[in-house]
Every structure is written in C-alpha cells, then in structure tokens.
Amino acid sequence: MNPLFAFDDAQCRSLAEAHGTPCFAYSGAVAEAQFRALREVLPSRVRLAYAVKANPHPKLLAHFASLGASFDxxxxxxxxxxxxxxxxxGRTFFAGPGKREAELRKALALGVRVQAEGFEDLARLEALAAGALAVNLRVHPAFDIDEGNRIIGGSGPSAFGVDEEDVPELLRRAASLRHVRIRGLHVFxxxxxxxxxxxxxIHGAVLDLAKRLHEAHGLVFEQIDLGGGLGVPYAPEESPLDLAALGRGLSGLLAxxxxxxxxxxxxPGRFLAGPCGVYLARVMRIKESRGTRFAILEGGINHLIRPLLTGEPFPVKAVGRGEGTIPYTLAGPLxxxxxxxxxxxxxxxxxxxxxxxxxxxxxxLNEGMTHFLSHPVPPEAWVD
Ligand SMILES: Cc1ncc(COP(=O)(O)O)c(C=O)c1O
Structure with a gap:
C-alpha cells in the first residue's frame, strides 16, 4: 500500500460513494500507527502533546486522548x-502570540499550562491568578536550522515568543509578580x-539555551517544550523521518x-495527523488553454490551501486509473x-x-478558506 495515501483505490471509491464528493476521510488506524510508532521510540521523560491546529476533528482528538496524548x-x-x-x-498546553483575556481565563479554569509569549501574557495571568501559577516562557531563539518552507520563520524577526536577547529584561520585570512563576521553556x-x-x-541548542538561563538566572524548569516540526513525506522520493534516530538523539540530550x-x-501536529487523511474530489471539466491542460475539480483552496501557501503540493492519484504522464494544472472551482x-x-x-x-x-480542511465563495463545507468521514 502506498504510504502517502491512507486508503487504497477501492476504499477511496467506496468512501466517495458513501459520503459524496468532495469529502475528507481520516483513518483511525493510520493515526494510531503514527502515534504508537513515535511514542515507542521516545524516552519516558518525553510527553507527547498533539497540536490540535493540525486537525481538530473530535474523533481524532478522542482517539489520541485514549492513547495517552496531551494536547497543544x-x-x-x-x-x-x-x-x-x-x-x-496538566495534559493541555496553550500557546499563541496574541491571547485574549477570555482565552486565558478559560485556560486557567481548565488547569491548562500557558506558554507565555511576552510580558503581557505574564501580567494578564498575574491579574487573573488566584494563587501560585506555573507558566512556561516561549522564547524565540537566535539560532535556527534550514527550515526551507518558512512556516515558523527561522531566527529573523518573529511575532512568536520573547526574543532570546530580551529574556533578561523580561525576567527582571517578572521578578515583581506575586503569583506567576516561570517553570518551563518553550521553543519551536x-x-x-x-x-x-x-x-x-535544534533540540540540543534549546537545551543549551535552557542551561544558560538556569545558570544565569536560577530558573528551575519543570518542563522544556520543544514544539512540533516532525516532518512527513509528501512525495514518493521523500524519505520518512528516522524515528529511532530521533529517540536515540533525545535520550542522548537528556543524558x-x-x-x-x-x-x-x-x-507534533503534522506527523501525527497528516498521513491519516485523504481528500477526494471529482474532475468537473478538462480545459485546454493556450498550451496548458487544466483539470477543474469540485474543490480547491477552499479545502486545501497548503499548496498555495508553501508551494508544495499534496500527493495526488487518479483513483483506479494507475500512473500517468500527462501534465495537468489542477484548478478548483473558485x-x-x-x-x-x-x-x-x-x-x-x-x-x-x-x-x-x-x-x-x-x-x-481546517486550514482551507472554507467561507470563501460559500461552497458547502465538505463532510469529514472518520474510519475506525
Ligand atoms: C506552538 C506550536 N506547537 C506545535 C505546532 C505543530 O507543528 P507541526 O505540525 O509542524 O508538528 C505548531 C504549528 O504551527 C505550533 O505553532
């Protein structure tokens, strides 16, 4: 079975018949396999928190929760x-560069650990906290690796977290807070x-940063959050992440x-949820236009916007038709x-x-522009 597609051709056909097209379908078995494969290689001192933004489908969340996941x-x-x-x-974390007061209230009411992204978060939490409150500090580091797709944005200017060089000043201001205590570090x-x-x-550089902050400022870290970023293949020639090497590397860093x-x-968001999903859409028109052959589909960037944002397409197959060599530009109906x-x-x-x-x-789907042009929102089928 092709690992880029959670469902084979026969399954895709019956899902399309059962739910109509366009539609999404998610395989619980594939999501579980991703979770277990990763959990298996991680040292016990690594907590796995699924990044809900990747796919907030209720069945997927419940499935990951049953496997012991925490949530970001x-x-x-x-x-x-x-x-x-x-x-x-303690099983849920709350990050984000701009958090409203109602959101912080909710997080506190649920016992969620907040990733403070600046002094404003600390001050708002101080005003809301009834007693001692441990938070993590999200730091935007001065180092980066070759990210390529610039989703998080490397070491340049960033809306996320506190710039590493500004941490001492933030800690000086935070010393006057009565309730809020920084007990964790977050770097993505x-x-x-x-x-x-x-x-x-990069995780090693984060731990080095944590050590410098610990030594220079006496910060005691109960947790160090390394963010997401575990990649998945989107093309047959792309090799998957070497999970065993990741597990060994993390053990080495802890030692x-x-x-x-x-x-x-x-x-991780993409790693845990990406491979379980398939989007099904039918060809509505074929149009030759001045040397370009368009296949116009039932859905486009209203349902899948990643190719437009990153320039990287999702893998695609024509169900039941095998491989082909005819170049198509895939267009949506918008x-x-x-x-x-x-x-x-x-x-x-x-x-x-x-x-x-x-x-x-x-x-x-959750990243797509579903409201644009008011097409119906496609169904999302959960296959246990
Ligand atoms: C704070 C945070 N954690 C985790 C993730 C998940 O990242 P990924 O899907 O690359 O694992 C994101 C994605 O933007 C994020 O902003």
Missing part, C-alpha cells in the same frame, strides 16, 4: 474542543523537518543535560486564479474521474 491548543476554540475530552489538569524553531539529525541539533530533571514535551492545487502528471482524465489527495490529515 492555540485558541479558545481548540481549548473548548479539548475540554470535551475531560482530561485531568522549525517545521516539517524529516531529518532527525537537524531536529536533534548530556543531567542538570535538567524535568520532562521534555514534543508537540473565481480566482489563485485556486490551484498543483501541477501533476496523471493519466488521461475524464469528467467524473475521482482524484485522491494524500497526507491531507493535517493542515487540510
């Missing part, structure tokens, strides 16, 4: 979704990284940093020339053919 949220909506899981305090510095050695290099006795946190899902080689397509886009379980 970044809005009140995500907090409310995780609230329905009835998790004990790269996205969609399939090279374990690069991930370990090297014996001063740190707390827990590490990983917040009235904008931005509505493109990529340029791909496919067999000779006919109107009504079913296309399947793989690895669309993360940053798929």
């Amino acid at each position: 949220c970044a809005s009140i909506g995500e907090l409310e979704r995780v609230e329905t899981l009835g998790l004990p305090p 510095a790269a996205s969609n990284q399939r090279d374990a050695s690069k991930l370990i290099a 090297r940093h014996a001063w740190f006795t707390g827990e590490l946190i990983l917040e 009235c904008t020339s931005l509505d493109r899902l990529g340029e791909v080689a496919l067999p000779d397509l006919r109107v009504g053919d079913l296309l399947a886009f793989g690895t669309t379980g993360a940053y798929g």
Whole structure:
C-alpha cells in the first residue's frame, strides 16, 4: 500500500460513494500507527502533546486522548474542543502570540499550562491568578536550522515568543509578580523537518539555551517544550523521518543535560495527523488553454490551501486509473486564479474521474478558506 495515501483505490471509491464528493476521510488506524510508532521510540521523560491546529476533528482528538496524548491548543476554540475530552489538569498546553483575556481565563479554569509569549501574557495571568501559577516562557531563539518552507520563520524577526536577547529584561520585570512563576521553556524553531539529525541539533541548542538561563538566572524548569516540526513525506522520493534516530538523539540530550530533571514535551501536529487523511474530489471539466491542460475539480483552496501557501503540493492519484504522464494544472472551482492545487502528471482524465489527495490529515480542511465563495463545507468521514 502506498504510504502517502491512507486508503487504497477501492476504499477511496467506496468512501466517495458513501459520503459524496468532495469529502475528507481520516483513518483511525493510520493515526494510531503514527502515534504508537513515535511514542515507542521516545524516552519516558518525553510527553507527547498533539497540536490540535493540525486537525481538530473530535474523533481524532478522542482517539489520541485514549492513547495517552496531551494536547497543544492555540485558541479558545481548540481549548473548548479539548475540554470535551475531560482530561485531568496538566495534559493541555496553550500557546499563541496574541491571547485574549477570555482565552486565558478559560485556560486557567481548565488547569491548562500557558506558554507565555511576552510580558503581557505574564501580567494578564498575574491579574487573573488566584494563587501560585506555573507558566512556561516561549522564547524565540537566535539560532535556527534550514527550515526551507518558512512556516515558523527561522531566527529573523518573529511575532512568536520573547526574543532570546530580551529574556533578561523580561525576567527582571517578572521578578515583581506575586503569583506567576516561570517553570518551563518553550521553543519551536522549525517545521516539517524529516531529518532527525537537524531536529536533534535544534533540540540540543534549546537545551543549551535552557542551561544558560538556569545558570544565569536560577530558573528551575519543570518542563522544556520543544514544539512540533516532525516532518512527513509528501512525495514518493521523500524519505520518512528516522524515528529511532530521533529517540536515540533525545535520550542522548537528556543524558548530556543531567542538570535538567524535568520532562521534555514534543508537540507534533503534522506527523501525527497528516498521513491519516485523504481528500477526494471529482474532475468537473478538462480545459485546454493556450498550451496548458487544466483539470477543474469540485474543490480547491477552499479545502486545501497548503499548496498555495508553501508551494508544495499534496500527493495526488487518479483513483483506479494507475500512473500517468500527462501534465495537468489542477484548478478548483473558485473565481480566482489563485485556486490551484498543483501541477501533476496523471493519466488521461475524464469528467467524473475521482482524484485522491494524500497526507491531507493535517493542515487540510481546517486550514482551507472554507467561507470563501460559500461552497458547502465538505463532510469529514472518520474510519475506525
Ligand atoms: C506552538 C506550536 N506547537 C506545535 C505546532 C505543530 O507543528 P507541526 O505540525 O509542524 O508538528 C505548531 C504549528 O504551527 C505550533 O505553532
């Protein structure tokens, strides 16, 4: 079975018949396999928190919760979704460069650990806290690795966290707070990284930063959150992340940093959810226009915007038609020339053919522009 597609051709056909097209379908078995494969290689002192922004489908959240996941949220909506899981305090985190007071209130009411991204977060939490409150500090580091797609944005200017060089000043101001105490560090510095050695290099730099802050300012870290960023293949020639190397690397970092006795946190979104999803849409028109062959589909950037944002298409197959060599520009039904899902080689397509886009379980429908042009929101089928 092709690992880029959670469902084979027969399954894609029956999902399309059962739910209509366009639609998304998520495989619980594939999501679980991703979670277990990662959990298995991680040292016990690493907590796995699923980044809800990747895909907040309730069945997916419940499935990950049943496997022992913690959760990373970044809005009140995500907090409310995780609230329905009835998790004990400490299993949920709340990040985001601009948090409203209502969101902070919600986080405190649920016993959620907040990733403070600046002094404003600390001051607002101080005003809301009834007693001692441990928070993590999100730092925007001065180092980065070759992120490539600039999703998080490297070491340049950033809206996320406190710039590393400004941490001493923030700590000086925070010393006057009565309730809020910084007890953790959060750094997320790269996205969609399939090279374990690069991930370990950056995680090592984060632990070095934590050690400097510990030594210079006496900060005691109960947890160090390394963010998400574990990559997945989007094309047959892309190799998957070497999980064993990642696990070994993290064990090595914990051994090297014996001063740190707390827990590490990983917040993968794409890695856990991406491979479980398929998006199904039918060809509505074929148009030859001045040397370009368009296949116009039932859905476009209203359902999948990642190709437009990053220039990287999702893998696509023509269900039941095998491989092909005819170049197509895949266009959606929206009235904008931005509505493109990529340029791909496919067999000779006919109107009504079913296309399947793989690895669309993360940053798929929930990232799309579903309101634009008011097409109906496609169904999302959960396959246990
Ligand atoms: C704070 C935070 N944690 C985790 C993630 C998940 O990242 P990924 O899906 O690359 O693992 C993101 C994504 O933007 C994020 O902003």
